[in-house]
Amino acid sequence: MKSGRPLLNVLRGERGERPPVWLMRQAGRYLPEYRALRAEKGGFLELALDPEAAAEITLQPIRRFGFDGAILFSDILMVPMALGQKLWFEAGEGPRLAPKLVDHALGELESAPQRLMPIYETVHRVATALPPQVTFLGFAGSPWTVATYMVAGQGSREQAEARRFAYRDPQAFGAIIDAIERMTVDYLSKQIEAGVHAVQLFDSWAGSLSPAQYEQWVIAPTARLVSALRTRHPDTPIIGFPKGSGGKLPAYARETGVDAIGLDETVDPAWANASLPDGLPVQGNLDPLALIAGGVALDQAAARILDAFAGRPHIFNLGHGILPDTPIAHVEQLLARVRGG
Numbered sequence: 576m577k578s579g580r581p582l583l584n585v586l587r588g589e590r591g592e593r594p595p596v597w598l599m600r601q602a603g604r605y606l607p608e609y610r611a612l613r614a615e616k617g618g619f620l621e622l623a624l625d626p627e628a629a630a631e632i633t634l635q636p637i638r639r640f641g642f643d644g645a646i647l648f649s650d651i652l653m654v655p656m657a658l659g660q661k662l663w664f665e666a667g668e669g670p671r672l673a674p675k676l677v678d679h680a681l682g683e684l685e686s687a688p689q690r691l692m693p694i695y696e697t698v699h700r701v702a703t704a705l706p707p708q709v710t711f712l713g714f715a716g717s718p719w720t721v722a723t724y725m726v727a728g729q730g731s732r733e734q735a736e737a738r739r740f741a742y743r744d745p746q747a748f749g750a751i752i753d754a755i756e757r758m759t760v761d762y763l764s765k766q767i768e769a770g771v772h773a774v775q776l777f778d779s780w781a782g783s784l785s786p787a788q789y790e791q792w793v794i795a796p797t798a799r800l801v802s803a804l805r806t807r808h809p810d811t812p813i814i815g816f817p818k819g820s821g822g823k824l825p826a827y828a829r830e831t832g833v834d835a836i837g838l839d840e841t842v843d844p845a846w847a848n849a850s851l852p853d854g855l856p857v858q859g860n861l862d863p864l865a866l867i868a869g870g871v872a873l874d875q876a877a878a879r880i881l882d883a884f885a886g887r888p889h890i891f892n893l894g895h896g897i898l899p900d901t902p903i904a905h906v907e908q909l910l911a912r913v914r915g916g
Contacts, residue, residue, distance in 0.1 A: 588856060597892060647694070651779070652672065654716060696769075712774065715774070718759065824847065836856075863893050
């Protein structure tokens with residue numbers, strides 16, 4: 576059934592006169608209103624677990640830019656926190672988790688799903704405040720990416736500890752994946768019950784795996800998760816964003832069952848349009864650095880994406896998160912270009 580929300584309609588396979596647009600990490604450090612609130616309230620985790628502050632941050636870019644989608648202000652590492660790891664953020668270095676599962680057994684963790692309650696309250700607050708035409712997107716990390724943080728206790732470029740662990744003891748690593756899956760299904764289900772219209776699975780480190788590991792640790796867990804979530808909420812679209820997947824994207828699209836696929840900035844949009852299943856909605860994939868560059872470079876990059884996906888359902892977005900030094904004027908330029916202004 577067609578809704579009054581253009582982005583939600585695209586996720587259901589509709590094509591409109593223009594693609595709806597939102598930007599990954601659109602609620603964040605490039606906005607002066609976000610920086611002011613963070614200076615008042617404290618660090619990232621304190622904001623994310625404060626429903627009043629997190630709801631305000633989620634709504635800030637909607638008020639300023641009128642995006643077609645609002646993305647919940649939170650983090651993919653809320654699931655490890657709910658599984659019993661301690662989560663904190665080191666200034667200038669990013670998230671940390673303890674104990675590291677490379678050194679400790681999964682069974683040592685004490686599950687604490689109540690830690691997610693503030694996030695559901697945030698969803699409820701945003702859902703009651705959003706303009707009726709805006710699609711509200713919830714999200715979680717995909718099992719592989721979340722597992723890399725749980726094993727190593729932090730992010731890394733190569734994910735070497737998690738990959739070694741998976742080769743050395745696939746049974747133990749599989750148990751970690753299974754625990755993440757179960758918690759994530761409940762987490763996303765409760766986001767949907769609290770008011771989000773669609774959800775996105777972020778697999779930020781999908782590109783680091785060999786083909787066999789990709790099938791085992793990206794496609795298979797994602798397919799199970801999508802199936803379980805669809806059983807509970809058959810009408811809620813699911814976007815998969817397997818960053819860095821490259822030539823594995825068609826297999827991901829076919830085998831996971833996601834309703835739409837997000838493309839990172841390294842993917843040729845013409846290739847993606849020719850290679851992905853006909854009619855599958857796509858999201859992306861402007862280089863965040865093109866947005867920083869602005870001017871002619873930004874217009875040309877946006878036009879290439881718009882032209883490539885003119886024949887299929889398309890949500891305009893970045894290929895990854897918006898960067899903190901992105902000029903507000905360049906976001907306005909992009910919106911004018913996408914919306915035909």
